[in-house]
Amino acid sequence: MTTRILLIEDDQELNELLSEFLSLENFHVDQAFDGEQGLNMALNGQYDVLVLDIMMPKMNGLDLLKQFRISHKTPVLMLTARSDEVDRIVGFEMGADDYLPKPCNPREISARIRAILRRVEMDKSGLEASGKRQIIIREDVELNHNTRIVSKQGETIDLTSTEFNLLASLLAKAGQVLSKEELTENALGRKLALYDRSVDMHMSNLRRKLGPFVSNEPRIKTIRGVGYQYVINA
Template identity: 50%
Template sequence: MQHPNILLIDDDEELSQLVTDYLTLDGFSLDHAADGIKGLQKAQTGAYQLILLDVMLPGLDGLSLLRQLRQTSYCPVLMLTARGDDIDRILGLELGADDYLAKPFNPRELSARVRAILRRVELAQQPQQHQAPLLELNQVTLNRQNRQVHCQGLAIVLTATEFQLLEYLMNHAGRVVSKEELSKEVMGRVLQQYDRSLDMHVSNIRKKLAQGSDHEKIQTLRGSGYLFLES
């Protein structure tokens, strides 16, 4: 992907300029909106591969913007949150954000997160030639070719991150997959001590699959990881 288009929605002009300068030098194309209303309008054009979204915005806050955006678009979103705002992070992930990064952050870390998300999206859009096109387990059908998921015939809409996590768990059904393994293999980073993103993504997958069946699909083994049940 050449010069991916990224939309930065943040009212901090100094930080926005810093992020724009750094990511531009790192090979990305940046567009900027300084308030939530303009940001939503730009995001809904579908012209971007990734959105960097601040939580605290004038006009329309970041969480409300994300809620409206997810009604029509599953463009990847990286939330920018204040350090210690766990509630905002949890809500953002519940609403469909792909990841979050606490301010203040190192621009290198931001670039690494951006690349990891774009890599997951690219993988989710590329059928794996060496693998069977369909995964069918425990009433769940995952189609690697068209990137669709069904649970007892009901279409389940997942973000790219959720799709990759579900595919990995189904590929290893019947085996406990540790959070450390999932974070490294799917999220593309080492699991941090207080990182709740995996928990929230798996929780979202559970809720979505429950729309098609109340039969348990994914077990959480406290202190061990996650287990996709084979039946």
């Protein structure tokens, strides 16, 4: 089955270049050249991945993403200015799955799309849960692999698919330190790239949503230069 991509990018030359390249990579690509057009197509089409620029006329990419996430969980790959980390952080908070700084190589975009699709397929097939308990409980947090629902003290926590995968990896090895390389592969379906802060940003959102223990101690510790650890609360 052909993978359908919606490319939302106002730079017409770049849009055409990426569309042509992705078509050669056997993706079906629809194009949008401003935010309003992109949102309308995203809401009314059946797409497997959205590739979304941030700075666009009529509606910027962050506003588009916010409205789209109200009703759709389709994976979104953001394209951001190389130095604009604030946009990346806000984008992740609104539910983006991954990002690439511009200018970027079309081959890297293709690779990121394929990584997202692999991760989505793993989520659907339950391969990530193989060999693990279907329900993991750590203190007041419960994670259910079958329903992909996380709750704390009985209240459901709204996590993105990437945040769920990160938490599942941490809870399965609570008390152990997991490297950023391992977490990137588990949550994003790809290798860790140089200067890649995707996991750090997703982890920041995850910490905010989970909150600390009742003792006010952090649930997730950063082990500088290594990775992250879900703390076993004594």
